[in-house]
Amino acid sequence: MNTHSLNDDDPLARQKPPRRTNEPVVWSLFGAGGVLSAMAGPMLILITCVLVPLGILLPTETLGYERVLGFVRWWPGALAILAVVSLFMFHAMHRLCHSLHDFGFHTGRGAQLVCYGFAALITIICALVLRSLQ
Template identity: 55%
Template structure:
């Protein structure tokens, strides 16, 4: 039996799982509920100017990249295994597709962060 390549994806899955367990709920609460409804937080919390300034900071860029990338790897890894759980055959093709989507999202995020500039 050859060694599984799973450790690579499991580490990314674990990183995303931990990060989303810590800050997933609060992120969704802020961007998806509080800000759209104008609840609790200042009105300009997610204004274009503030978000642009945020996305131009190098540390914030790193944070955005890590959040989107790890969430995607976590989600794709789990969904791939869920397909197997539901009896769908998931071979190499499915693996390439799912982790490919997560990789693509990571590259897109990195690209956009560069486009936004410093």
């Protein structure tokens, strides 16, 4: 015989089932973009914008048009570029969305849709451009 009855005094009876959310996906993209931008971003900028163009690290021909185009046309290279652009964008848009809230703009789902939608749009555009160069 079941002696346990559901009534208002039972805290388990008052609990609502957990609500489904997209937070794990958003936070994983934010975290991956943050790690990538913190670890690889400064290195990529230093190498591609300073050290190679000045001939300090490698010859200046290393970043010539034909070599860079060859890297973009190589599928692992295109995938790396897509990952960097996509993760940087999702990280930046997540920060922007939460910064709006911190500055007092409580826009709710609207800001999330705009920010994450923009990051997704840039990712799609990047993928299409990379695909057109194949």
